[in-house]
Amino acid sequence: xxxxxxxxxxxxxxxxxxxxxxxxxxxxxxxxxxxxxxxxxxxxxxxxxxxxxxxxxxxxxxxxxxxxxxxxxxxxxxxxxxxxxxxxxxxxxxxxxxxxxxxxxxxxxxxxxx
Numbered sequence: 308x309x310x311x312x313x314x315x316x317x318x319x320x321x322x323x324x325x326x327x328x329x330x331x332x333x334x335x336x337x338x339x340x341x342x343x344x345x346x347x348x349x350x351x352x353x354x355x356x357x358x359x360x361x362x363x364x365x366x367x368x369x370x371x372x373x374x375x376x377x378x379x380x381x382x383x384x385x386x387x388x389x390x391x392x393x394x395x396x397x398x399x400x401x402x403x404x405x406x407x408x409x410x411x412x413x414x415x416x417x418x419x420x421x
Contacts, residue, residue, distance in 0.1 A: 308352070309352045309353060309354055310346060310351055310352065310353040310354075310400075310403065311353070311354055311356050312339055312342055312343060312353055312354065312355050312356060312357075313356045313357070313367075314332075314335065314339070314356065314357045315367045315368040315372070316399070316403075316407075317335050317338055317339050317342070317357070317407075318330065318335060318368070318371075318372055318379050319368065319371075319392045319395050319396060320392075320396060320404075320407040320408070321334075321335060321338055321416045322371075322381060322388070322389060322392055323389055323392050323393060323396060324407075324408065324413055324416055324417065325416055325417060328380060328381045328385055329378050329379065329380040329381070330378070330379055330416065331377055331378050331379075332357075332374075332377045332378070332379065333377065334415065334416060335357070335379065335416075336355075336357055337415050338412055338415050338416045339355040339357055340355065341411050341412035341415050342355075342406045342407055342412045343355055344411070345405075345406040345409045345411065345412060346402070346403075346406045349402060349406070351402065351406075369382075370382065371383075371388050371391065371392065
C-alpha cells in the first residue's frame, strides 16, 4: 500500500517541530522528500502530493494555515495552533509520525541540513 504524503500533513508536522510562524514551500518540499526516503528505508512505499499548482492545504487546514506567495504561515496564535496540530498528529499512523520526526527530515526543517 502506498502512503500519500500531503502538503497539509507536512505543514502540520513541520510547525510542531519548528518555532517559526512560517515555512517556505521549498523547505516543505525538501522535508517531504526526506520523509519519503525515511519511509522507503522502512520498507514503505510513499508518494509526495505537492506541486505549485495543487496545494490542498488551502481547503483542508485553512483554519490553521494560509499561503502567501511561496510561504505557508500560521493563521492565528502560534501556541494555540500547535496544540491543535498535535491533536491532528495523534490521529496519524505511528510509522508516519516516526518518519516525520526522524533525524534527517527534522534537521531539514530546522535549517540544520540544506
